[in-house]
Amino acid sequence: MGNSALRAHVETAQKTGVFQLKDRGLTEFPSELQKLTSNLRTIDLSNNKIDSLPPQLIGKFTLLKSLSLNNNKLTVLPDELCNLKKLETLSLNNNLLRELPSTFGQLSALKTLSLSGNQLGALPPQLCSLRHLDVVDLSKNQIRSILDTVGELQAIELNLNQNQISQISVKISCCPRLKVLRLEENCLELSMLPQSILNDSQICLLAVEGNLFEIKKLRELEGYDKYMERFTATKKKFA
Numbered sequence: 001m002g003n004s005a006l007r008a009h010v011e012t013a014q015k016t017g018v019f020q021l022k023d024r025g026l027t028e029f030p031s032e033l034q035k036l037t038s039n040l041r042t043i044d045l046s047n048n049k050i051d052s053l054p055p056q057l058i059g060k061f062t063l064l065k066s067l068s069l070n071n072n073k074l075t076v077l078p079d080e081l082c083n084l085k086k087l088e089t090l091s092l093n094n095n096l097l098r099e100l101p102s103t104f105g106q107l108s109a110l111k112t113l114s115l116s117g118n119q120l121g122a123l124p125p126q127l128c129s130l131r132h133l134d135v136v137d138l139s140k141n142q143i144r145s146i147l148d149t150v151g152e153l154q155a156i157e158l159n160l161n162q163n164q165i166s167q168i169s170v171k172i173s174c175c176p177r178l179k180v181l182r183l184e185e186n187c188l189e190l191s192m193l194p195q196s197i198l199n200d201s202q203i204c205l206l207a208v209e210g211n212l213f214e215i216k217k218l219r220e221l222e223g224y225d226k227y228m229e230r231f232t233a234t235k236k237k238f239a
Contacts, residue, residue, distance in 0.1 A: 006032055017041040017063075022048070029054050037061050046070040046091075052078075059083030070094055070114075082106040093117050093137070105129025116140050116159070123160075128152035139163070139182070146172060153178065161185055161207070170194040173201035179234070185210035190217050199223025204230035 006021075010032050013019035017039055021030070026048040033040070037060040044066075051073040059080030066089040074095040082103040087110055094117035104126035112135045113127070120141040127136060133154050139161040146160070151171030157180040165186040172181070173196035181203050190213035197203055198221060206227065209215060218224065 006030060010035065013040060018044075020044040022046045024048060026050055028052070029057065031057070033057070034060075038063065040064055042066045044068040045072070048072050051075065053081060054078075055080045062086070065089065065109075067091070077101050077104075079103045085109060088112065090114070100124045100126055102126065108132070111135070113137070122147070123150060123153075125149040128154070130154065135159075144187075145169075151175060156180065158182065167192055168194055170196055173197055173203075175202070178202055180205045180207075182207045183211070184208065188212060190221075193218075195221055195223050198227040202230075203227070204234040 009019065009021055013036055019033060019036065019040055019042065022044060026045065027050065029045070029050055034057060040061050041063055043064065046068050047070065049072065050069060053074070055078035058078060061084060063086055064084050065086055067087060068091040070091055070093040072095055074092065074097060077097065077100060079101045082101055085108060087107055089112045090110060091114040093114050097115065097118040098120060104124065107130065109132060110130050111132050113133065114137040116137045117140040120138060120143060122143055123138060123146055127133060128149055131154055135157045136155045137159040139159045141163050143160065143163040143165055145167035146165060146169055148169045148171045150169055151174035153175050154177055156177050158178060159182040161182045161184040163186050165183065165188060173194060179202055181197070184207050188208065188211040193208065197206060208218065
């Protein structure tokens with residue numbers, strides 16, 4: 001991509017606060033964005049070949065609300081990313097991430113986190129520090145079990161479809177705001193699904209198709225009626 005084209009994008013972004021450069025074969029984060037650290041609200045560099053984020057630059061976008069780097073080649077995220085105190089939406093689908101920075105809980109404004117199609121082996125415990133988190137997408141990773149820390153998660157919707165989950169902590173029923181839990185196409189036996197999800201949680205949409213049991217068996221479990229009451233009440237609310 002020519003310098004003049006990039007310059008034009010930078011000039012436009014200076015006026016709009018939005019820098020979008022998708023499908024351009026970029027191999028690195030554009031250093032030209034240094035000039036825009038104090039006025040960018042949105043950066044979208046999806047569908048490129050970027051394999052790392054510059055630590056000295058990425059944390060300086062003080063007004064940034066939305067960062068999208070879907071379909072790149074990121075293997076790690078720098079700690080400095082977690083300095084983005086206004087960031088509300090972070091979309092990193094289809095990269096090569098195995099873990100999140102230990103400081104990830106400092107992204108205190110984060111509401112939507114998309115990490116579908118990475119290589120995470122566990123639900124990152126750092127997510128439990130994020131008090132405003134609404135939607136978390138961890139589908140298509142390599143998660144095998146959901147540990148007790150999940151009980152602290154503040155999210156309203158958690159997507160764990162297409163992982164390798166065979167165990168779920170009963171603490172998932174303690175998530176104070178969790179309404180939607182997606183567990184489709186995992187490795188769950190019915191006996192490993194905590195019954196408290198049905199009879200003692202806030203969850204009103206439980207998606208479990210494509211596991212190691214028939215859905216009709218789920219309907220026979222104690223507490224299923226209680227779950228259906230919540231499901232129906234929510235449906236009416238949105239109808």
